[in-house]
Amino acid sequence: MRRVAVIGVGETKYGEHWEKSIRELAVEAGLRALEDAGISSEDLDAIVGGNMSAGSYTGQDHIGALIADFSGIADRHIPAIRVEAACGSGGAAIHVGFNLVASGMYDIVLVGGVEKQTDVGVDMSKEILAGASDREWEAFFGATFPALVAMMAKRYMYEYGDIREQMAMIPVMMHENAMNNPDAHFHRRITVDDVLNSPPIAEPFHLLDVAPVSDGAAAIILAPLDYARKNYDTVVELAGSAVATDYIGMHDRPSLITLAANVHASRKAFRMAGMEVRDLDLLELHDAFSFLPIVTLEDLGLAERGKGASLVEEGILSMDGDLPLSPSGGLKAKGHPVGATGVGQAVEAVWQLRGQAGKRQVPDAEKALIQSIGGTGATIAINLFRREK
Amino acid sequence: MVVPRHWREREHRYRLVATKCKICGRIYFPPRSVCPNCGRKSIGNMEKLQLSGNGTVYTYTIVHSGMNAFKLQKPYILAIIELEEGPRVTGQIVDAEPNEVYIGMPVRMVFRRIRQEGASGIIHYGYKFAPR
Amino acid sequence: MVGIVSYGAYIPRFRIDTGEIARVWGEDPNRAKKSLLVESKAVAGPDEDACTMAVEASRYAIRRWGGDPADIDVIYVGSESHPYAVKPTASILADALGASPHVMAVDLEFACKAGTAGLISAMAMVKSGMARFGLAVGSDTAQGAPGDALEYTAASGAAAFIVGSQGVIARLNGFHSVTTDTPDFWRRAGRPYPRHGGRFTGQPAYFKHILMAARGLMEKMGTGPEDYDFAIFHQPNTKFPLSAGKRLGFPKEKILPGIVVNKIGNTYAASMLMGLARVLDKAEPGQRILAVSFGSGAGSDAFDFTVTENIEAIRVDGVPTVDELIERGRFVDYAIYAKYRGKILMGDEE
Incomplete structure (x- = not known):
């Protein structure tokens, strides 16, 4: 198996792109990644696109070919395939792209992620997103996405006590971090009181506990590590990549105070990378709901069971802490264009490890973990990045 | 037209018919055609089992920003119910106020309208849960 | 039986x-x-x-x-x-x-x-x-x-x-039904709400049919009000069944156990049956029940039951x-x- 590097990254701004279509967003991110890598679209051997629901959101399926076409390379006839794992589509697409390069099948692979969510109203969006759960046995009965994760948080709090305020600190932190990210959906500080007093969505979650509906796209270009070493000064390796699955319906899981796929994917990715969790310099976690990073910190072994919230309280995860959480602003404040999100996390990780993250730069960052959650945890992708010294 | 998709689930949705693995005895609801415990040996060995409909609340939430299909019931109570035969199931709790629900609350299955395909389309009936 | x-x-x-x-x-x-x-x-x-x-x-x-x-x-x-x-x-x-x-x-x-x-x-x-x-x-x-x-x-x-x-x-002892074309209440196809004949729904509709069915049944059975422990009538309101019972010679005490309309209203197709259910909740073996429904349009079904030890x-x-x-x-x-x-x-x- 060949080792794999990231040679180019790019993304669009996240937010409400009323004037841009899904194809324009995807092409924009892809071209930025190509420009960053200093190559052209003719150099690509394959495209992998992460996307959850283009068909439902825009009526457009078959977006692999569409994006290749509108990138101007239809007559190169390269493979271009969409990867779908709900909200974890981006992370899963990276895993597929990684395998294409690692296997030796292709050399230069663009992994893109895109979602155009604002072409439908919010009611329809809720139904579409609920397709990431078990449609027939959860969503059918009125389970929205926030409601499902809220039931997880409720059970967690039943077992370990109230962490309502600690959860609220996560969106506050994310909004703070996003102040320094020009691509972020939101540039506005919020307080714990703002979170607690925002309209209730599904108890214990309020509006500001929940990531927004965003449009956006992100892309990274993968190549063999040897190729990167030859052609680039700073080399960021995609050192470990794993995807794990779990019961799709939350009701079938033996426990709701852990995401089993977190444990399995992270263990595998760390083993592959030869890294340990304590080596990490930063995390980009899937904070679609303020509770999720807390259970993830426990699943990663960064905190004991029931103690994830204290990590938040102790400030370890803030920008000046030991292990900054989502310098990009996370899903909450950078935005959550579902299929793009996981790829966007990789863009942030690469910028951080290259030292190109501007005002939100984590000093001398070398190793980063990104996590992409599909559904309520039925798919989790963990990707690990390492800068070569 | 999504009639067949719902129609084929009716005995499960109308009256909580589960599947049971004849090999290991495990009970599944929502129903499964393969037992995760016995794998391919269970194929053809899953039998139907009528559940009692009684259970307790394993976890729940009060949904304020719900789906449009449940607009008239806002805020509604969504829960995972641990049925007395073992399986857990996701469903709404009715005939109770949000502040009356608690983890461990005994509930029983009731038969309600779940959704409808617009004013002229088919009505989907199924289970909800009420305090016992 | x-x-x-x-x-x-x-x-x-x-x-x-x-x-x-x-x-x-x-x-x-x-x-x-x-x-x-x-x-x-x-x-x-x-x-x-x-x-x-x-x-x-x-x-x-x-x-x-x-x-x-x-x-x-x-x-x-x-x-x-x-x-x-x-x-x-x-x-x-x-x-x-x-x-x-x-x-x-x-x-x-x-x-x-x-x-x-x-x-x-x-x-x-x-x-x-x-x-x-x-x-x-x-x-x-x-x-x-x-x-x-x-x-x-x-x-x-x-x-x-x-x-x-x-x-x-509850054993069925006898039954009698009456039907006439009496348009006291109706709802046309495709319309959301019914219409009715106001006071016409009373004497020529409800009372006429209830009384005719009840009398028809008692005549068939050779019984009178004294033979029944309970009399249950369709109940569009509380006044009508009390009045119908009175005209048939039933004391209030035999009618009230079957009255539910005062608290829950007229449950239409369930109305008389709900009253019957309430009586069965309390009835003792051997007790005899007269139960008469009324449906607009119009007709009445009258039942004669005896409660058993079961x-x-x-x-x-x-x-x-x-x-x-x-x-x-x-x-x-x-x-x-x-x-x-x-x-x-x-x-x-x-």
Whole structure:
């Protein structure tokens, strides 16, 4: 198996792109990644696109070919395939792209992620997103996405006590971090009181506990590590990549105070990378709901069971802490264009490890973990990045 | 037209018919055609089992920003119910106020309208849960 | 012997005070309470309809009975508010109970007597040997036009009766039915609310048919009011059944046990059956019951039952009595009632 590097990254701004279509967003991110890598679209051997629901959101399926076409390379006839794992589509697409390069099948692979969510109203969006759960046995009965994760948080709090305020600190932190990210959906500080007093969505979650509906796209270009070493000064390796699955319906899981796929994917990715969790310099976690990073910190072994919230309280995860959480602003404040999100996390990780993250730069960052959650945890992708010294 | 998709689930949705693995005895609801415990040996060995409909609340939430299909019931109570035969199931709790629900609350299955395909389309009936 | 082997009632949880309805329409808040003797009515929730209530009432009946739903060979569901104009409630009920597929199931409509029409038809099927057990349900989410006099009483509820020849709790002694073309109340196809003939619904409709059916039955049976312990009549309000009973010579004490309309309103196809269920909750072996329904359009079914010693065996835990169902009510205001019963013009669904 060949080792794999990231040679180019790019993304669009996240937010409400009323004037841009899904194809324009995807092409924009892809071209930025190509420009960053200093190559052209003719150099690509394959495209992998992460996307959850283009068909439902825009009526457009078959977006692999569409994006290749509108990138101007239809007559190169390269493979271009969409990867779908709900909200974890981006992370899963990276895993597929990684395998294409690692296997030796292709050399230069663009992994893109895109979602155009604002072409439908919010009611329809809720139904579409609920397709990431078990449609027939959860969503059918009125389970929205926030409601499902809220039931997880409720059970967690039943077992370990109230962490309502600690959860609220996560969106506050994310909004703070996003102040320094020009691509972020939101540039506005919020307080714990703002979170607690925002309209209730599904108890214990309020509006500001929940990531927004965003449009956006992100892309990274993968190549063999040897190729990167030859052609680039700073080399960021995609050192470990794993995807794990779990019961799709939350009701079938033996426990709701852990995401089993977190444990399995992270263990595998760390083993592959030869890294340990304590080596990490930063995390980009899937904070679609303020509770999720807390259970993830426990699943990663960064905190004991029931103690994830204290990590938040102790400030370890803030920008000046030991292990900054989502310098990009996370899903909450950078935005959550579902299929793009996981790829966007990789863009942030690469910028951080290259030292190109501007005002939100984590000093001398070398190793980063990104996590992409599909559904309520039925798919989790963990990707690990390492800068070569 | 999504009639067949719902129609084929009716005995499960109308009256909580589960599947049971004849090999290991495990009970599944929502129903499964393969037992995760016995794998391919269970194929053809899953039998139907009528559940009692009684259970307790394993976890729940009060949904304020719900789906449009449940607009008239806002805020509604969504829960995972641990049925007395073992399986857990996701469903709404009715005939109770949000502040009356608690983890461990005994509930029983009731038969309600779940959704409808617009004013002229088919009505989907199924289970909800009420305090016992 | 053929008769009732089990029964179950269902009353939805929500109630509206008739004074609250009067408040909205600028009428005397005590009007319905004084003239109709109806304090409140039962309101189905937004996720309930005649079908869901029929299922709930039938499940209670099955639980009391303890038999196998697959042994039910015929199902009748009487209602004037079937959720579908075309597509039977009875087939949904059959599946929901586990009685399908080897069952004859059909919907009936005859205003407020469709439930009792089902009851006698099911008994006839059993008596003829064409069915082992039968299920007859009256279930309605009755709608009166907003502001109409009917709105004070048009209510929601269901009552289900399993009939058979074994384990009979109330033996059918006799039956008499009357029918004439009397347009006192109707709803045209495709229209949301019914219309009625005002005072015409009284003497030439309700009273004429109830009295004719009751007298016809007593003549057939050679009985008089003194032979019955309970007299139950269709109850569009409290005044009518008391008045009908009086004219037939029944003292108030024999009528009041079967009165439910004062608290839950007129449950239409379930109305007389709900009263019968309430009487069966209390009746003792050997007691005799006269029960007369009325359906606009118009007709009445009169039943003569004697309670058997089997009645004790079906008083099981976990199945609520009619009084328990009445007591669990939660009052809502007119706005919530209007929302729940589809009286608010909604926007298009996305």
